[in-house]
Amino acid sequence: MTNKIPSTYTQSELGFSSYFLSQLSLDELENLSPMRVIEVHRNKLNALGEAGFAELSLDPSTSSGDFAVGDWVLTDETHRVKRLLTPKSSMTRRAAGTNSAIQFIANNVDTLFIVTSCNADFNEARLERYLALSKEAGVDAVILLTKADLSDQVEELQRRAEALMHNLIVVPLNATDEDVSDKLAPWCGSGQTIALVGSSGVGKTTLMNSLTGESSATQGIREDDAKGRHTTTYRSMRPISGGGWVIDTPGMRALRLHDNADGITAVFDEIIQVASQCRYADCQHENEPGCAVQHAIANGELDAERLKRWRKLQREDLHNSESVAESRKREKQFSKTVNNVVRGKQSRKGH
Numbered sequence: 001m002t003n004k005i006p007s008t009y010t011q012s013e014l015g016f017s018s019y020f021l022s023q024l025s026l027d028e029l030e031n032l033s034p035m036r037v038i039e040v041h042r043n044k045l046n047a048l049g050e051a052g053f054a055e056l057s058l059d060p061s062t063s064s065g066d067f068a069v070g071d072w073v074l075t076d077e078t079h080r081v082k083r084l085l086t087p088k089s090s091m092t093r094r095a096a097g098t099n100s101a102i103q104f105i106a107n108n109v110d111t112l113f114i115v116t117s118c119n120a121d122f123n124e125a126r127l128e129r130y131l132a133l134s135k136e137a138g139v140d141a142v143i144l145l146t147k148a149d150l151s152d153q154v155e156e157l158q159r160r161a162e163a164l165m166h167n168l169i170v171v172p173l174n175a176t177d178e179d180v181s182d183k184l185a186p187w188c189g190s191g192q193t194i195a196l197v198g199s200s201g202v203g204k205t206t207l208m209n210s211l212t213g214e215s216s217a218t219q220g221i222r223e224d225d226a227k228g229r230h231t232t233t234y235r236s237m238r239p240i241s242g243g244g245w246v247i248d249t250p251g252m253r254a255l256r257l258h259d260n261a262d263g264i265t266a267v268f269d270e271i272i273q274v275a276s277q278c279r280y281a282d283c284q285h286e287n288e289p290g291c292a293v294q295h296a297i298a299n300g301e302l303d304a305e306r307l308k309r310w311r312k313l314q315r316e317d318l319h320n321s322e323s324v325a326e327s328r329k330r331e332k333q334f335s336k337t338v339n340n341v342v343r344g345k346q347s348r349k350g351h
């Protein structure tokens with residue numbers, strides 16, 4: 001299926017920019033080709049470059065799990081991966097189950113569309129969670145309010161969503177409408193990469209189909225695995241009709257919050273600003289004297305519900321982060337080893 005993606009993309013259409021270019025040595029610039037990872041399978045990586053589609057070959061010391069959809073890698077003429085370029089943004093999650101390793105979901109996403117619908121799905125706490133996640137990943141977030149055609153509260157919901165973060169853009173729309181691609185065009189220009197998150201049924205698939213001009217039937221490929229079971233293989237990074245790319249992986253649909261302390265701070269910025277004026281540095285904002293937060297709530301300048309949600313998110317984050325701290329350290333150590341091995345090989349070859 002992937003072979004059918006046309007091989008006519010320039011590097012800049014694929015999303016290559018000065019951020020990545022500046023990471024290349026002169027030697028690498030002359031001898032290696034940048035390629036973008038569009039699919040990560042259990043034991044293979046597929047990528048697109050200026051010369052088209054290729055299945056990449058990996059050093060025995062690395063595995064496909066060390067890479068994420070959207071990554072930029074440098075490859076030699078045999079499509080062997082020589083080096084992974086530092087991503088601009090990185091969306092990760094904790095592995096399911098007791099093993100708390102960090103899994104890469106997608107790298108180098110420019111804009112995350114947080115999708116919610118104008119009905120019972122609308123939930124400020126959930127939106128704040130996704131906003132914290134996007135901040136932590138280094139991705140710009142835009143909120144899409146779907147099913148605007150079915151609601152008479154659209155303006156009210158848009159206002160509430162916009163209040164969640166400074167300068168937050170909220171786009172109400174009907175995902176089934178033909179003008180959807182036009183509405184989203186500002187974030188889907190040439191070389192731009194987007195991803196969609198949100199609960200089940202809010203319209204992600206509908207939006208994706210409009211953007212890519214594909215129907216759901218062509219998105220997942222049913223294959224028989226070695227044991228004869230049916231598995232669905234995803235084309236994880238797909239071109240958007242008007243330019244740009246959309247990343248959709250099964251992991252993207254099951255994102256959870258972890259290790260998001262900086263992201264949470266960014267989303268609840270207004271509370272943190274006020275809290276800096278509390279009399280005591282360790283103020284819990286309950287009933288301490290001189291608490292600026294309680295004062296602001298009493299004056300109607302701060303939302304008491306938002307304070308509650310901030311506390312809850314912080315508690316959750318603390319709980320999750322402590323258990324992943326160790327595994328993250330291990331991941332970092334491992335990727336250093338990977339790059340050292342690759343570099344060692346290069347210097348032995350006299351590059």
Ligand SMILES: Nc1nc2c(ncn2[C@@H]2O[C@H](COP(=O)(O)OP(=O)(O)OP(=O)(O)O)[C@@H](O)[C@H]2O)c(=O)[nH]1
Nearest residue numbers: 146147148173174175176200201202203204205206
């Ligand atoms: N009227 C209207 N219907 C919509 C809108 N967005 C989605 N729908 C409908 O809602 C249903 C669910 O939409 P999907 O696109 O499958 O939702 P999803 O987010 O992909 O759901 P999952 O695949 O479960 O994650 C479909 O029947 C859509 O046609 C909208 O803006 N307006």
Ligand SMILES: [Zn+2]
Nearest residue numbers: 278283285291
């Ligand atoms: Zn206080």
